[in-house]
Amino acid sequence: MELYSERGFDQTTVAEIAARAGLTERTFFRHYADKREVLFAGSEMLTERLVSSVAGAADSSTPLDTVVAALEEIGALIQESRGRDFARARRSVVAANPGLQERELIKLASWANTLAGALRERGDKDPTATLAAETGVAVFRVAFDRWVGDGNDLDLPALIRESLGTLKGLTGDYRRPATERAQTPPVERTLRS
Amino acid sequence: MELYSERGFDQTTVAEIAARAGLTERTFFRHYADKREVLFAGSEMLTERLVSSVAGAADSSTPLDTVVAALEEIGALIQESRGRDFARARRSVVAANPGLQERELIKLASWANTLAGALRERGDKDPTATLAAETGVAVFRVAFDRWVGDGNDLDLPALIRESLGTLKGLTGDYRRPATERAQTPPVERTLRS
Numbered sequence: 001m002e003l004y005s006e007r008g009f010d011q012t013t014v015a016e017i018a019a020r021a022g023l024t025e026r027t028f029f030r031h032y033a034d035k036r037e038v039l040f041a042g043s044e045m046l047t048e049r050l051v052s053s054v055a056g057a058a059d060s061s062t063p064l065d066t067v068v069a070a071l072e073e074i075g076a077l078i079q080e081s082r083g084r085d086f087a088r089a090r091r092s093v094v095a096a097n098p099g100l101q102e103r104e105l106i107k108l109a110s111w112a113n114t115l116a117g118a119l120r121e122r123g124d125k126d127p128t129a130t131l132a133a134e135t136g137v138a139v140f141r142v143a144f145d146r147w148v149g150d151g152n153d154l155d156l157p158a159l160i161r162e163s164l165g166t167l168k169g170l171t172g173d174y175r176r177p178a179t180e181r182a183q184t185p186p187v188e189r190t191l192r193s
Numbered sequence: 194m195e196l197y198s199e200r201g202f203d204q205t206t207v208a209e210i211a212a213r214a215g216l217t218e219r220t221f222f223r224h225y226a227d228k229r230e231v232l233f234a235g236s237e238m239l240t241e242r243l244v245s246s247v248a249g250a251a252d253s254s255t256p257l258d259t260v261v262a263a264l265e266e267i268g269a270l271i272q273e274s275r276g277r278d279f280a281r282a283r284r285s286v287v288a289a290n291p292g293l294q295e296r297e298l299i300k301l302a303s304w305a306n307t308l309a310g311a312l313r314e315r316g317d318k319d320p321t322a323t324l325a326a327e328t329g330v331a332v333f334r335v336a337f338d339r340w341v342g343d344g345n346d347l348d349l350p351a352l353i354r355e356s357l358g359t360l361k362g363l364t365g366d367y368r369r370p371a372t373e374r375a376q377t378p379p380v381e382r383t384l385r386s
Contacts, residue, residue, distance in 0.1 A: 106295060138330075
């Protein structure tokens with residue numbers, strides 16, 4: 001990640017990565033198919049975690065709450081394992097490279113597919129399952145962007161819950177007053193006005 | 194589209210497309226950068242339409258309703274211009290080719306970005322704007338999949354509205370009864386049970 005940040009993704013070679021990490025190229029390739037996959041490491045483990053979280057959800061949990069709880073779980077994992085500085089550096093590298101942006105879109109689309117499948121496994125029907133999964137991933141993306149982007153030290157799982165709250169406000173009879181602060185949940189807004 | 198369906202996207206050459214359409218290759222390239230762009234023709238026009246629809250929405254329209262109304266508008270355009278048989282053939286071609294699937298994801302991501310920008314233009318703040326845009330596109334995708342996939346002759350804009358209704362049900366205090374029909378909005382379900 002240091003090398004990608006310093007000289008750009010395209011300009012970095014696997015030989016340089018291996019040298020910086022004190023490994024042989026051969027060892028590198030035992031772990032990663034190519035230098036792109038370094039940025040998507042752990043993705044399979046996260047996908048498995050999404051599936052097991054949905055499978056373990058209470059029967060009374062709504063499809064959307066189930067999906068968002070699963071995404072909160074992996075949000076906590078991401079935050080604890082590599083942390084926000086890594087995520088921020090990674091974001092800059094991905095943002096500078098259209099190929100990586102595509103790969104990122106594909107990753108999120110595959111999460112949505114996985115989540116929809118896991119919901120169907122527990123008995124949710126389509127289009128509900130797909131809609132809950134796609135919407136949950138949208139909730140995650142917005143929260144993740146804030147987590148990576150904000151100057152202050154916010155908690156990713158809390159941001160995901162907050163993002164779900166914002167969505168729930170949006171689908172209610174939310175009306176936009178002239179001087180709204182969009183982040184404020186509708187209930188608070190009503191109390192203040 | 195005939196050629197893509199008959200022999201696959203990769204196996205079709207621009208020369209063959211031009212011959213089938215009774216054009217020279219030169220004329221083809223005046224309209225499309227490459228053979229991939231044939232499948233994404235009209236995308237710019239649709240994007241412009243999304244922006245103008247959001248810009249023209251009533252001030253009282255919620256961000257999510259505004260986005261979904263814009264997507265309904267282009268849903269109607271897609272249905273009227275090329276129709277469902279075209280969409281169905283196109284879907285098969287795209288599904289068979291990972292590169293085209295990626296391009297499709299990018300198209301939808303760019304719609305979401307465009308819609309979020311248009312919402313911000315009318316005064317909606319982030320994360321509300323981004324969340325409404327991303328969620329709206331999820332609503333559209335689910336509706337579009339049903340439109341293309343279903344055997345019967347459904348109306349795309351109506352499916353988009355229905356998909357929004359499903360989402361609104363999902364974010365309420367939706368609980369999944371043992372024998373639910375997921376498509377049924379919660380209000381009806383309550384009345385029946």
